[in-house]
Amino acid sequence: AQTVTQSQPEMSVQEAETVTLSCTYDTSENNYYLFWYKQPPSRQMILVIRQEAYKQQNATENRFSVNFQKAAKSFSLKISDSQLGDTAMYFCAFMRPLSYQLIWGAGTKLIIKP
Amino acid sequence: NAGVTQTPKFQVLKTGQSMTLQCAQDMNHNSMYWYRQDPGMGLRLIYYSASEGTTDKGEVPNGYNVSRLNKREFSLRLESAAPSQTSVYFCASSEAGTLLGKNIQYFGAGTRLSVL
Numbered sequence A: 001a002q003t004v005t006q007s008q009p010e011m012s013v014q015e016a017e018t019v020t021l022s023c024t025y026d027t028s029e030n031n032y033y034l035f036w037y038k039q040p041p042s043r044q045m046i047l048v049i050r051q052e053a054y055k056q057q058n059a060t061e062n063r064f065s066v067n068f069q070k071a072a073k074s075f076s077l078k079i080s081d082s083q084l085g086d087t088a089m090y091f092c093a094f095m096r097p098l099s100y101q102l103i104w105g106a107g108t109k110l111i112i113k114p
Numbered sequence B: 001n002a003g004v005t006q007t008p009k010f011q012v013l014k015t016g017q018s019m020t021l022q023c024a025q026d027m028n029h030n031s032m033y034w035y036r037q038d039p040g041m042g043l044r045l046i047y048y049s050a051s052e053g054t055t056d057k058g059e060v061p062n063g064y065n066v067s068r069l070n071k072r073e074f075s076l077r078l079e080s081a082a083p084s085q086t087s088v089y090f091c092a093s094s095e096a097g098t099l100l101g102k103n104i105q106y107f108g109a110g111t112r113l114s115v116l
Helices: none
Strands: A003-005 A010-014 A019-021 A024-026 A033-039 A046-052 A064-069 A074-079 A088-095 A102-104 A108-113 B004-007 B010-013 B019-025 B031-037 B043-049 B065-068 B074-078 B087-094 B111-115
Touching: A003 A088, A003 A102, A010 A019, A019 A108, A024 A074, A033 A064, A033 A074, A046 A064, A046 A074, A074 A088, A102 B043, B004 B087, B010 B019, B019 B031, B019 B087, B031 B074, B043 B065, B043 B074, B074 B087
Parallel strands: A010 A108, B010 B111
Antiparallel strands: A003 A024, A019 A074, A033 A046, A033 A088, A064 A074, A088 A102, A088 A108, B004 B019, B019 B074, B031 B043, B031 B087, B065 B074, B087 B111
8 A cells, every 4th residue: 555654754954045844655556656746724625736757857836846766766845045935834735646536645744944 | 716615614512413524526536535634543434435426434434434425525424423533534536547747636625523
């Protein structure tokens, strides 16, 4: 069975700094999807970034980028120039194509300090 | 741009009471999902509906039933609520297909349920 591990329960950085959140997963599949979702205090779950396993190029969305290491089964999220609005829980999630099931990590609470 | 709408936002029940959580999406998505979120854990899938007319169990289906009323609506029912069902419940939807973009799940704002 697939599992997703986020080893950092909580992190805090100063505004404008760069922070990296870690995520590792376990699977025997060759192709799959990986996601980072953000959950601010409002509780709304918001997609931050996504990656397809067979694509070598790391995904980027504005200040958010990933470091996808397929052999190491690692999918870390880098947030550059962090902003107060980035304060949230961040969840890493895994999905096999057509499985309909997202497998979630336990989340990392990120606090951006002014 | 409503997206995924869940009702109610909050609910308090007594043990043994029943209730239905409602979910509707306006994105013409094929697939819909119900998750629960407990403290210190990621979301866990309760049930999903791959397409209109079908439903399947997820990781934690015991104590719940679902109905895919039509393409837009997917409800979750607790027949006899128990304190262990105290949680935050999320509904989500996705287009579903073989492309990554079709597998992105979009979430409602959640329902906080307390069972006393």
